[in-house]
Amino acid sequence: MRTLLVFIFTAFFALPAAAQELQQFNAQQVPTPKDTCYQNKIVYGRWSRTKGAMLYINGILIDPSEIENLKNARRFKNEKWRGKKIKVKGDLCIHYCSPYEQCLSDGIMRFLKNVQYLKRTCKAD
Known part of the structure; x- marks a missing residue:
């Protein structure tokens, strides 16, 4: 039971960090040229x-x-x-x-x- 709680706790706080990394990766893409x-x-x-x-x-x-x-x-x-x-x-x-x-x-x-x-x-x- 204790290991399950530790797993849920770490997963809960690890997801926002992963989302931030993905967001930063998307922001680093090559900008599209102008018209x-x-x-x-x-x-x-x-x-x-x-x-x-x-x-x-x-x-x-x-x-x-x-x-x-x-x-x-x-x-x-x-x-x-x-x-x-x-x-x-x-x-x-x-x-x-x-x-x-x-x-x-x-x-x-x-x-x-x-x-x-x-x-x-x-x-x-």
Whole structure:
């Protein structure tokens, strides 16, 4: 009985120390690099949407609020553009995800910001 109490007592006080060591180990991981942006890039691709209603063109996300600022924004509100080939110009940014973030693939998320125009095109993908 006495050995059981000693075991429980040591286990109880040893767990917080182990948790602290694990926490320190996680804090020492390599930091993720900051976002990288390339200005004035033109992207060609097919218009589609994600489950969260964000525009998705060839693996690049576009926030719908970016399109609201365009002159021809009303044309792109409805879904008749889905599957059509379009051309978009804006700043292409790459977000490097930390280990606990959800990214689409490869630990990076590509997105366009400061969209300058969005046009329908006939150019191949």
